[in-house]
Amino acid sequence: MAENGIAVDYDQPLLVADRLSKTYGRLVACRDVSFALYPGEVLAVVGESGSGKTTLLQLLSAQLAPSAGHVSYRMRDGVRRDLETLGEAERRFLFRTDWGYVHQDPALGLRMAVSAGANVGERLMAVGWNNYGNIRNTASSWLERVEIDIDRIDDAPRTYSGGMRQRLQIARNLVTEPRLVFMDEPTGGLDVSVQARLLDLMRNLVSELNLAAVVVTHDLAVARLLSHRVMVMKGGRVIETGLTDQVLDDPREPYTQLLVSSILPA
Amino acid sequence: MTAMIDINNAEKTFIMHLQGGVQLPVVRGVSFQVKAGECVVLSGPSGVGKSSILKMIFGNYRCDGGRINIRHDGAQIDLAKAEPRQILSIRRATIGYVSQFLRAVPRVATIDVVAEPLIVNAVARPEARERAGQLLRRLNIPERLWALPPSTFSGGEQQRVNIARGFISDLPILLLDEPTASLDAANRAVVVELIGKKKHAGVAMVAIVHDDEIRHLIADRVVDVTSFAAAA
Numbered sequence: 001m002a003e004n005g006i007a008v009d010y011d012q013p014l015l016v017a018d019r020l021s022k023t024y025g026r027l028v029a030c031r032d033v034s035f036a037l038y039p040g041e042v043l044a045v046v047g048e049s050g051s052g053k054t055t056l057l058q059l060l061s062a063q064l065a066p067s068a069g070h071v072s073y074r075m076r077d078g079v080r081r082d083l084e085t086l087g088e089a090e091r092r093f094l095f096r097t098d099w100g101y102v103h104q105d106p107a108l109g110l111r112m113a114v115s116a117g118a119n120v121g122e123r124l125m126a127v128g129w130n131n132y133g134n135i136r137n138t139a140s141s142w143l144e145r146v147e148i149d150i151d152r153i154d155d156a157p158r159t160y161s162g163g164m165r166q167r168l169q170i171a172r173n174l175v176t177e178p179r180l181v182f183m184d185e186p187t188g189g190l191d192v193s194v195q196a197r198l199l200d201l202m203r204n205l206v207s208e209l210n211l212a213a214v215v216v217t218h219d220l221a222v223a224r225l226l227s228h229r230v231m232v233m234k235g236g237r238v239i240e241t242g243l244t245d246q247v248l249d250d251p252r253e254p255y256t257q258l259l260v261s262s263i264l265p266a
Numbered sequence: 267m268t269a270m271i272d273i274n275n276a277e278k279t280f281i282m283h284l285q286g287g288v289q290l291p292v293v294r295g296v297s298f299q300v301k302a303g304e305c306v307v308l309s310g311p312s313g314v315g316k317s318s319i320l321k322m323i324f325g326n327y328r329c330d331g332g333r334i335n336i337r338h339d340g341a342q343i344d345l346a347k348a349e350p351r352q353i354l355s356i357r358r359a360t361i362g363y364v365s366q367f368l369r370a371v372p373r374v375a376t377i378d379v380v381a382e383p384l385i386v387n388a389v390a391r392p393e394a395r396e397r398a399g400q401l402l403r404r405l406n407i408p409e410r411l412w413a414l415p416p417s418t419f420s421g422g423e424q425q426r427v428n429i430a431r432g433f434i435s436d437l438p439i440l441l442l443d444e445p446t447a448s449l450d451a452a453n454r455a456v457v458v459e460l461i462g463k464k465k466h467a468g469v470a471m472v473a474i475v476h477d478d479e480i481r482h483l484i485a486d487r488v489v490d491v492t493s494f495a496a497a498a
Binding site: 038041196197199200207228229242243245246249250252253254257258261 | 327353374
């Protein structure tokens with residue numbers, strides 16, 4: 001199968017973690033994590049603070065080097081490569097184009113003092129777009145897709161509300177049509193009503209663009225709405241994994257049962 | 267004729283770790299088959315494990331022993347051992363599930379909630395909406411409500427939206443958990459008619475219905491779940 005000249009093979013994993021571990025001295029942040037993520041698949045990593053979720057996300061996205069184990073990624077030519085063996089140019093390509101990274105705090109993923117349009121356009125310029133008109137048109141159509149009023153295109157995100165900032169960060173990430181997006185507590189710190197809108201938006205974009213995603217969250221409702229599969233972490237280890245509704249409706253491990261039973265009824 | 271669903275010795279036990287590891291046996295020795303075009307109704311008093319069996323066939327509850335063979339894409343797949351990816355593919359192309367309650371996604375219009383199962387199977391949006399509209403009309407949901415999200419609807423309306431969503435696709439297996447529970451007589455009759463059409467189209471169905479009259483109208487066979495009850 002070929003789509004836009006990119007090899008698409010749904011039976012081949014996009015990202016593979018193989019016995020990943022990370023230790024800081026005697027502290028084990030992440031131990032022996034293995035899984036395969038397929039194109040279009042959304043994996044939620046759940047667990048409480050300190051369970052190793054964010055460390056895992058950084059290992060997967062090559063921001064941290066593992067103490068042991070490997071992460072490999074299927075490049076656009078269809079060949080799976082160990083992230084540690086990538087050259088600087090290939091790594092840059094992944095960060096600028098083929099991957100997205102949505103931070104909990106939009107200020108980490110945006111440039112707060114430049115306009116919203118420039119925030120989105122910048123990712124395009126980094127991959128060689130140079131026609132101002134095209135960049136602006138594409139940026140506006142993305143702002144529209146994430147439900148930001150076009151009148152605000154020239155305003156800087158520091159004048160935006162929390163929910164708008166997060167939607168802008170998503171637009172900035174998706175404009176280069178990545179195949180894989182990492183999200184670290186994407187709805188954390190937002191009002192509940194704003195969360196619902198953001199979740200609905202992300203759910204639609206993920207399915208329309210057939211994105212694969214790894215979403216770190218401590219909110220099981222986010223996992224249920226967004227993910228196909230769940231990994232439950234505790235003390236740096238994966239203690240339970242499976243289909244999202246299966247793990248949430250029929251949890252097996254004591255800790256997962258505790259997490260599920262701790263949800264307050266609405 | 268080959269069975270669409272072939273369950274053999276399936277069992278399920280809940281272990282409640284937060285209650286000191288209490289074991290709660292739900293069902294054991296569950297064995298029955300469902301052929302294409304056949305509607306099997308599960309019977310037995312409430313709490314006996316009917317819904318659990320339905321959830322096991324959908325892959326929502328894990329199966330602790332035995333086999334749940336599903337005919338999917340020309341092959342038999344044992345759902346009790348299937349990978350999450352396989353279960354998702356089975357749900358997309360083979361098994362539909364009409365639950366008692368609609369789990370509504372905020373902000374999605376009713377017509378799109380109903381059309382979604384067709385859209386994920388690559389039916390064009392206008393056609394999917396057209397068919398969604400026909401079903402909603404059939405189930406007496408007034409057209410002025412179609413553009414609204416169903417979360418504000420009454421219980422009965424939500425259930426009819428759920429039924430429309432469950433019946434719209436052409437999946438070869440349908441699981442029905444009390445599809446007529448909160449419906450009035452007119453709408454119950456519509457559901458009975460929809461089930462009849464599905465049978466005619468060769469769909470294999472497993473249903474839970476408490477209403478005797480409905481059961482007589484739809485059941486080709488009744489499987490008494492009491493014999494599978496695992497509780498001592």
